[in-house]
Amino acid sequence: MNAQKSKKISYFYLFIGIGVSLLMALLAYFNVTFYEVAELKTYDQRFLLRTAIFGPIQMDPNLATVDVDNATLTHEGRWQDWTRDKHTKIIRALHEFGAAMLGFDVFFVEPSRKSVAQEQLQELEAVDRASVLKLIRDYDAEMAVATRETGNVYLGQFLEELEEGDRVSPLEPARQEALAALEGRGFITPYPEAGRSTIRKIREIHPPLKPLVEAARGVGFAQAFPDLDGTRRRFPLVLLYENRLMPSLALIMLCDYLRVPLASVQVVEGKHVRLPGAHLPGGRVKDIFIPIDAKGQMLVNWAGEFLQTFLHYPHVTISLLAQDRKALDALRAVKQINIERPEAMQDPARLLDLARQRGIDDAGLVTGYQASLQAASLMEQAVLADPQVRNAHVFAQLFGLPPDQVPADLGPDSPAEAILKFAPSDDYVGQIRDLLKTLDDVRVNNLVAQRMEKNGLATPEQIAAGLPDLSVDRVRRSLETLRYNLRGGQVQPADRPLFFPPLQPITFGNRGKQQQVTAEDMKGKVLFYGLTATATHDLNPTPYEPAYPLVGIYPNVFNTVLTENFLRKAPGWLNDLVILGLGLLIGLTIPRFKALDGAIWMLILLIVYVVGAFLLFTHGGLWIDVVGPVSTLVLGYLSITLYNYVQKEKEKDFVQGAFGHFLDPKVVENLVEHPELVEQLGGEERVMTAFFSDIASFSTMSENLTPTGLVTLLNEYLTEMCDIIGHHGGTIDKFEGDMIIAFYGAPIPYEDHAERAVLACVDMQAKLVELRRGWEERGEFVELRKKWADEGRGEFLRARMGVNTGRMVVGNMGSRTRVDYTIMGDAVNLASRLEGAGKQYNVVTMITHDTYERAQGAIEARQMDALRVVGKEEPVKVYEILGRRGQVDPARAEAAALFARGYEMYTQQYWDEAIAYFEAALKAYPNDGPSQIFVKRCQAFKLNPPPTNWDAVHTLESK
Template sequence: KNKPPLLPIPSIRQSAALLGDVTGTSDEDKVARRVKSFTTYNGEKIPSLGLAPLLAAGIAVETDRVENPKGQLLRFQENLERYVPYSASDILQSYYAIQKGDAPLLEVEQFAESFIFFGFFAPGLFDITATPISTAYPGVGVHVTQLDNYLQNSFIKEIPFILLALALLLSSFASILPIGIHEKLASNARYAKLSGILTSLSFIFLIASYSLVYFFLFYKGVYVPLASFFVSLFLGFAISVIISYTQEGKQRRYIKNAFKQYLSPIVIEQLIANPDKLKLGGERRNLSIFFSDVQGFTSISEKLNPSDLTSLLNDYLSEMTDIILASGGTIDKYEGDAIIAFWNAPLDLENHAQAALEAAVKCQSKLDAMRPELEKRAGQVFLMRIGINTGDAVVGNMGSHSRFDYSMLGDSVNLAARLEGFNKQFDSYTMCSEATKNAAQRHGCRLRFRELGKAAVVGKSQAVRVFEPMTEVAYENKKQSIDIFEKALKAFYDGDFLAAKELFTSIAATDPPAKKYLEKIIFYENNPLSEEEKKNWEGIWVATTK
């Protein structure tokens, strides 16, 4: 405020109607973008050279339009030529011509009702400054531009600080958009390869949008610091990238820790690549459910010491688990020698029934190969029973806040468990429900099935048709026996015990389920059905225990 203004030489100053300050104002980059309207010196307000002509002409200056401590932002035109420059030589010659009564080079009327600035125009005269439109702009042009901006009311207005802060905040949030697009596309196998390109395009789109908005506002006379927006954009983008990678790392670790006990590494990697497919809350899904149990394991555990028992069990469970996981299954839990697993969660598996059945058959085949060694270590026969059912169940992380398991529950789960135990009724070792068989065959399952019977398990009001799955080779090897079994089963369903007995007897020596049916028929011979029971007969096997 106490810096003295730059004033004319005394001879001019003393003859002037009003003095104007010609002190320039430059930004940090030495570019003149603004000019102060008034300078205060020794308590006196001195107008800038751009506004002094107005005051000298008796025109009041609207101070609310020009008051700005930092100076008014000027809207520079293309160049100073548009203000019609005149040579001082032409003016002086015209003046002397008029004095002599000669025709002047310039008519006086050309200057009527005009504001005239006198200043150096040639670069060699050193009154040159840098402006947004030129690095060699005549200094007097800054004051001419100020007056023109005032008369045209075209000063560039600065955006208020609060609006600028909000805009920068929105800019930072908008910079998260490319990362969001990247994560969304990367989680979709169909667009994963394009995620990088589309993310870059979205970022370029943001930059282009900011630039267009900037130039539009500038055209309308509003100045927005574009550099600040770009800084906020890049900072927001950088921070969102860091957060994204940090969160992705946490998510990867969480998924691995949560599922490493019951999913194969391949499935875990698929979940990490597509985390949106994972719903950690409970959800209802159509599952194929697997229950297995080692026959007579209690007696095995009583014979072996803890170390040998643990070693035996771990070897058996490891081989069975590898087969289940390789088929896309999820291990629910181990209960001693029992394995509980399911398919179609957490990842979708369209042919889950087929996968479950094929895994069961492979498990039995693997156990056949392991049996000599396992029986040697166990000291007795080592057989496994499997029950499989397909149906809706609730699946998700269940437990307390500190400890939980990815598990399932529902009637379909209970039925699978009952079918595993129902193998005892038929002396079979792999049993599935009709729902599982039908679902597998819809997806081209090449396993063969024979119907074992109609089972009324504990907890179910209606009987369920159950089947024994087997490979094509096993089916062909037993085809003659299976054909007889099917005829005998039909006779049993029809209540024709004599025909059924004859057929079952013919294969009972080599077919355990036929032997069980024969025993059932003999039981009914010794304990005849009542007339009411004969009338309602459907050939259903009723389980009395779980």
């Protein structure tokens, strides 16, 4: 290709790549909406694909939510109608259960209404102002007391963002008091860099009520800001209110959990939030650096869908667990009174008084357990005395019946008809069934406890193996009850008799998934309390779900920090560098490919980049842009391909117009397919193979054929010969009468051009045999063929061929108005000389040593002579092609072998010996032209010996 034009086109391709890169970089830099939204969607897909391929990420087992879900609202009533005592009950219950932290994603900004509960009115003795005022409940005060006493409650506050052009709103007195309380408790910190800060700024704050602020363990804002498309992906750790730094609920809870004073937290905008000396689970102490953006937001490493990640405890279930815990506390109190003051068990009033002293004021529970305890104690004594005892035996004792009147299999699961025999009416069936259940529980619990105390690690299957009348499931339920209620796994006197309230099964989520959960499961949990019910305001899109309860963002934030599985957004300069690099790569590489190959290369680059971006996300926590780089690859490829298409169409038109009339159609076709080769024409030197052929005695044929006959003969001959040349990849240079000039290796370069040329010669000679046979069978050219035979001219239409391989010039040669695609050079002239020399040796195909060396693997040939052609001093070894390798006639092969021996004698001037070999060759193959020539030459040298410096080279006297 013309060097200047090549460089110009290369630069243009680079300009295309760079231009596309700059466009993408500008879209990214200016945060163009469609670009940023598209990038955010690819970011979401990385989460989904990570979960699909690698499963869920590591999750801390102590993180959970308390959900105000659909079931809770059905049980407790509409959210708008809730009084704060419902929250207070949960605060106290979870504290009793041993929860480590409880964070409220609920705001307590306004005072609640004071009211009187229905049950309190029933206890009102006098309807007067003083009596009624005594009954009015202050739910805010009750919640503040519970918050202070439990010491593990964190409250959320709502902050309004300062928009451009807004001013910070003045606070009303109540909020000023709350703000002062926040500052006094150290829940907000001064921030001297506020004036030049890029952190999100706040125009107005809505803190919890002052009493709640003073009672809470911590207060932080409870909100996250959506991205352009409304999806929550980031979480702000801090916000800025005037010159104060406001921590998020998650940050203030993290500081306490990791034992990091809030005042020691360091914020480096656009880089990280540093938690110095954090005490991580497992005992490690280290500084934690949470990556943040310029606005103070961290990327949340979402674990998955809400219900598929972390633990979720419905509010209503916590309430039920609290009731169960209340029942358990009542039972333990009654059991303890039974041990310490057994006489009180016969005095209900005294029993209730002692229970109240122990904090149990539910008379129904106390009296109910008083009745059950007598039956349970009797059953326990019986089973300890005889492990084979049955419920029916003790039941008969309780009812004063003979044992044979009670069915041996009577139990809590017996049909109502069997129980009715011992009940005064249908109304007592349930009570008797409860009694039977208590007896059965005491019996089974004692049998299981005996084995559990011997082997604390025994499985239900192992225990059931020694109790053939009990199923594995029944043993499992008993074992779970005992392990929950027995301290240290051992039966203490205060635990007897061994009956306990049943464990409450918990249903969480909205998919019907059942899980046995006890109050013990809450121990050590970090809990986040919020709305999850459908049609509430706290459902928003996240990468995993279009309606994700946002209370779930807190365990995700906590988990991201505790596992240190942080995500980072690659800096903009790195994104620009990647885009520019890919643009340059496309500009440099795509022009080297055809359209399809270029598409495959572009697709490979695209896949490699996308997979790399995904792996960087999953294994390195790095978010690098995908939209910009991928768009650069695709648009760069399409732009270059479109440009190439336009250019190729122009080049094809040029080739068709410039060469279509005087080049071989195959050459034109190749040039149309590869128009870039046209630019390489105009005189390029390369090693190629030249071919010349001529019809022997063509002038005699011309004289003896009519013009029409001559044209018919010549057309048929040239057509067949040219087809063979084209089949082997040769290029027809020109016709000069009957002469064909062709070459191999241009414009389409072939490494095996010499082999192609000699095989074409073999096929052309074979085709001439077919032509002669066809003319004879069809009766064509009869007179001319008869003349040929009568005059002893040999084969009719004999074509001589000369082939040489060497350096030659090929290209467009001619004038401005006439161009020939041709070859020139000494190597070309030598091929022409060989074609003419074939007449002297009576052979049809002569090739040079250079051609033979390159093609000897495909043909069999013999060296005929060493020639010095006109105008050249350097001798040339010449060969005759005998045929394809392995396909030569045996007689001819024998003659060739004898000729070779004779030629060796000839070069050594052993004339008689040489003659003998040549004559033997003629005997084997009488028409061997070279042998005939060399017999005569040897006889001449015998009469006139060559000079002493004779080099066995024969000099051609004519061209």
